[in-house]
Amino acid sequence: METHTVLLDHGAGGKLAHRLTTELMLPILDNPILAALHDGAVFDLPPGRLAFSTDSYTVTPLFFPGGSIGDLAVHGTVNDVAMCGARPIFLSLALIIEEGLPLADLERILRDAAAAAQRAEVAIVTGDTKVVPRGAVDRIFINTAGLGVIAEGVHIGGHRARVGDRVLLSGTIGDHGMTIMTQRRELGLDLPLQSDSAPLNHMVRRMLAASPRIGVLRDPTRGGLGTALCEIAEQSGVGIRIHEAAVPVRPAVAGACELLGFDPLYVANEGKLIAAVPPQDAPAVLAAMRSDPLGRDACEIGTVVADRPGRVTLTTRIGGERIVDMLAGEQLPRIC
Amino acid sequence: MPLKHAEEYRDPALARRLAERIRQRSRRPVRLMEVCGTHTVSIFRSGLRSLLPDTITLLSGPGCPVCVTAQADIDAFVALAQTEGVIVTTFGDLMRVPGTRSNLLRERGRGRDVRIVYSAFDSLRIARENPDRQVVFLGVGFETTAPTVAATVQAAAQAGIANFSVYPAHKTVPPALQALLAMAEVAVDGFLLPGHVSVIIGTEAYRSVFDTHGVPGVVAGFEPADLLGAIAMLVEQIEENRPQLANAYPRAVCDQGNPKALALMKTLMRPVDAAWRGLGVIAGSGLELVEAFATFDARRRFVLELPEPQEPKGCACGQILTGARTPPQCPLFRTRCTPMDPVGPCMVSSEGTCAAYYRYHAD
Numbered sequence A: 001m002e003t004h005t006v007l008l009d010h011g012a013g014g015k016l017a018h019r020l021t022t023e024l025m026l027p028i029l030d031n032p033i034l035a036a037l038h039d040g041a042v043f044d045l046p047p048g049r050l051a052f053s054t055d056s057y058t059v060t061p062l063f064f065p066g067g068s069i070g071d072l073a074v075h076g077t078v079n080d081v082a083m084c085g086a087r088p089i090f091l092s093l094a095l096i097i098e099e100g101l102p103l104a105d106l107e108r109i110l111r112d113a114a115a116a117a118q119r120a121e122v123a124i125v126t127g128d129t130k131v132v133p134r135g136a137v138d139r140i141f142i143n144t145a146g147l148g149v150i151a152e153g154v155h156i157g158g159h160r161a162r163v164g165d166r167v168l169l170s171g172t173i174g175d176h177g178m179t180i181m182t183q184r185r186e187l188g189l190d191l192p193l194q195s196d197s198a199p200l201n202h203m204v205r206r207m208l209a210a211s212p213r214i215g216v217l218r219d220p221t222r223g224g225l226g227t228a229l230c231e232i233a234e235q236s237g238v239g240i241r242i243h244e245a246a247v248p249v250r251p252a253v254a255g256a257c258e259l260l261g262f263d264p265l266y267v268a269n270e271g272k273l274i275a276a277v278p279p280q281d282a283p284a285v286l287a288a289m290r291s292d293p294l295g296r297d298a299c300e301i302g303t304v305v306a307d308r309p310g311r312v313t314l315t316t317r318i319g320g321e322r323i324v325d326m327l328a329g330e331q332l333p334r335i336c
Numbered sequence B: 001m002p003l004k005h006a007e008e009y010r011d012p013a014l015a016r017r018l019a020e021r022i023r024q025r026s027r028r029p030v031r032l033m034e035v036c037g038t039h040t041v042s043i044f045r046s047g048l049r050s051l052l053p054d055t056i057t058l059l060s061g062p063g064c065p066v067c068v069t070a071q072a073d074i075d076a077f078v079a080l081a082q083t084e085g086v087i088v089t090t091f092g093d094l095m096r097v098p099g100t101r102s103n104l105l106r107e108r109g110r111g112r113d114v115r116i117v118y119s120a121f122d123s124l125r126i127a128r129e130n131p132d133r134q135v136v137f138l139g140v141g142f143e144t145t146a147p148t149v150a151a152t153v154q155a156a157a158q159a160g161i162a163n164f165s166v167y168p169a170h171k172t173v174p175p176a177l178q179a180l181l182a183m184a185e186v187a188v189d190g191f192l193l194p195g196h197v198s199v200i201i202g203t204e205a206y207r208s209v210f211d212t213h214g215v216p217g218v219v220a221g222f223e224p225a226d227l228l229g230a231i232a233m234l235v236e237q238i239e240e241n242r243p244q245l246a247n248a249y250p251r252a253v254c255d256q257g258n259p260k261a262l263a264l265m266k267t268l269m270r271p272v273d274a275a276w277r278g279l280g281v282i283a284g285s286g287l288e289l290v291e292a293f294a295t296f297d298a299r300r301r302f303v304l305e306l307p308e309p310q311e312p313k314g315c316a317c318g319q320i321l322t323g324a325r326t327p328p329q330c331p332l333f334r335t336r337c338t339p340m341d342p343v344g345p346c347m348v349s350s351e352g353t354c355a356a357y358y359r360y361h362a363d
């Protein structure tokens, strides 16, 4: 390519657009269905119920420790599909690019997306690119949609938590949110923070192999663990009781939260999941989580209870008790 | 600021022992007030109230800097944001505070340049990067923030950055305590004094307040055990009838405070009468820039047209801030007023009492 930035013409369907697709995108996202360059992807599906999900991604900065908007857009949708208990197979990838985005950045983002898809073992089979005038979007927005297949006998849903279920968490919380937060602004903090952006579908497969009776799976992204638990309690009409001491938080995340007045319970994650599992199956599912590289710090954080339906109660480290509510509005750094 | 936790003060066993000590000693019903937003949050987040006996009522006083900022000042912030060519820089929790007609978040949505910063120095950098714009920092906070703002103004003066200014709305804690104690409707039996503020001003800064009123005051840190330790000291003083000023946070706070920070404040700032939400005008409770640095005072630089300040209708923040009412006693609490759609500042700030009740307190 002669130019170094994305131009409006790149999205206009002409020669430049064709070259962007064939010379930059295809080699990176290499797979036979996409290479056919049809208007849509044509494929066969294995039998079973399907899960279908879509999400749009925008993040500042585009590149951050532990990931970029490219892998985030793949992981996010892969995880949404996986949280339905499905095995994600195909993804679509649509880019809305602000004119002037350096081509090197675009290439890096696509490479990250391709690597993420490979790691998750999903294929990006259809896509689209639009270029819009400066200021119409913030550098690049990405939309992905994902399709997955649900195995026989698996029934996952936010309304399926039952009294007595154990609540499992796959690892430390708040890593993604605090990484982005501290990158975005010049805090002058040099903290070893890294986003946890990762595909959770392999872990889900191991968990379902350990017990197909898992009732709830959820990835606590925006709104954090606290909000996700509240949603489950509300949808299932049960109470949830968790123990603060059992919830792992990295010291750097805890430190950054303390400084900015944030509660790690409400900070976003991009590579963690929670599950509600019948008590007799909990040990096996927990072992399955821990056998996955992304679930080494997995732990049981609480129990589904009958009292206070719709409410999440936290036993604090000092043995006190308080409620956990949904996050209301973005957390804004306090005066410190 | 140290990023390492004071882990030992988080030790659950120590906290339980202290709670037990309080339960054993406490006989008289007492009302204890903290005057620090970080204390408020720590108390709620740790569920500390659930460990205390019924004899102890914890009240949150005027400790949240955003909450105590007077309506007229909030209106001035909004007016600054609306001023052509101005970049307003602010701490995040001011964004949603409702002014009489608008708030900063809404102004930003309308295309005004309002930026969230973490320190006044970020604001100075923005001024350097935008020489053709006026950059105003909204100086809200207690003695903890004032020294950094003073240092920033000094740096701006030295570097000759003329497009930078501060809207001085800083407040100081001891005069507010004095005013609180003088208010008839405030019945407080003891104060938990703010740890961070005390690091700067030192324990002795409260001496005159506590020597005259016969009410105990104990400086407290922020870990649950710090707070429980301070509460235990207050309870013991009250039970033994020997009210005094004491320091339960000696690992961070000394008698005389931080001389460097105090000197900086003294060089650049002077006390002025200031209006507080809920407390009215308190003599000598604000800080403004001294004459030599007055060119950096945004109030001198901009002529602002302000509406007649009107506090949000039905909002009981004023009474919440003096401990006269608790949030559930406000008819708007949880109904019309939530953190998503806050009516008053006490619901806006993460350190506000209403927000803490909403988030952490079961009905």
Ligand code: SF4
Binding pocket: B314, B315, B316, B317, B320, B327, B330, B331, B332, B333, B334, B337, B338, B342, B343, B344, B345, B346, B347, B348, B354
């Ligand atoms: S609940 Fe809302 S309206 Fe009531 S005092 Fe608190 S902030 Fe004001």
